[in-house]
Amino acid sequence: MRAQRFQDKVAVVTGGNSGIGLGVAKAYAQEGAQVVITGRNEKTLEAAAKEIGDGTLAIRSDAARVADIDDAMTKIKERFGRIDALFVNAGVAKLLPFEQITEHLFDETVDINMKGVFFTVQKAIPLMSKGSAIVLNASINAHLGMPGTSVYGATKAAVVNMAKTLSAELLERGIRVNAVSPGPITSSLLRDGPREKIQETKDWIQSQVPIKRFGTPEEIAAGVLYLTSPESAFVLGAELIIDGGMATL
Numbered sequence: 001m002r003a004q005r006f007q008d009k010v011a012v013v014t015g016g017n018s019g020i021g022l023g024v025a026k027a028y029a030q031e032g033a034q035v036v037i038t039g040r041n042e043k044t045l046e047a048a049a050k051e052i053g054d055g056t057l058a059i060r061s062d063a064a065r066v067a068d069i070d071d072a073m074t075k076i077k078e079r080f081g082r083i084d085a086l087f088v089n090a091g092v093a094k095l096l097p098f099e100q101i102t103e104h105l106f107d108e109t110v111d112i113n114m115k116g117v118f119f120t121v122q123k124a125i126p127l128m129s130k131g132s133a134i135v136l137n138a139s140i141n142a143h144l145g146m147p148g149t150s151v152y153g154a155t156k157a158a159v160v161n162m163a164k165t166l167s168a169e170l171l172e173r174g175i176r177v178n179a180v181s182p183g184p185i186t187s188s189l190l191r192d193g194p195r196e197k198i199q200e201t202k203d204w205i206q207s208q209v210p211i212k213r214f215g216t217p218e219e220i221a222a223g224v225l226y227l228t229s230p231e232s233a234f235v236l237g238a239e240l241i242i243d244g245g246m247a248t249l
Helices: 019-030 042-052 066-079 103-127 150-169 195-208 217-227
Strands: 010-014 034-039 057-060 085-088 133-137 176-182 239-242
Touching: 010 019, 010 103, 019 034, 019 042, 019 085, 019 217, 034 042, 034 066, 042 057, 057 066, 066 103, 085 103, 103 133, 103 150, 133 150, 133 217, 150 176, 176 217, 217 239
Parallel strands: 010 034, 010 085, 034 057, 085 133, 133 176, 176 239
Antiparallel strands: none
8 A cells, every 4th residue: 555645745746748748747646735737738637637537636737937937836725735746747758869950949848848847946946835845857867968859958957956956945945856867768759750760769879878668657766756855855956866877987
């Protein structure tokens, strides 16, 4: 039987309608939390809410739009009045060679992965009190010089830094901020394109992981829940790399 570390707590997961975000939202629900998810796609939000369980609040919200973030926080306040655990997960990864990056792709990536993270935390703070915790979803691409990730990697490096600077900013309020940096995860990679090319790319990525497999959303969820639980009360401004050794070995 699972521990109920989040019984009667309110957990918010941005981008909780698929992939890592959905895995984390389900884990919170299984440990007793009242769960809020946000996302841009109405259909996947509805499907995710059903999968997470009764009482899940699903809010259509674009992480690149500060007005949408404001609106989401207003709805959370009206429904629950507070946030105990916040996983800032919404992000985008469009990987292209450096010379093919357009201004539109650059702006979209920065708006979601950097601006969205910053203002999500800023707008959530009034609903958070001493003892609450925030986890930002970064990536091992913050550390690796991998071709095709110039913009994505830069934004994720910024997220790692934000975990440190925002933790220092919020120290006096008793709100902890940490980051997780996942490696390749089964549910969130390589969905579009020719099947043979996708499989070839997956095989190459897997060969780069020391334990020779992709991670799962559940493995990332374990780290996120730890970092937002009382067990990690002495952990702040830290980055937990969960990558099968890809960036660390």
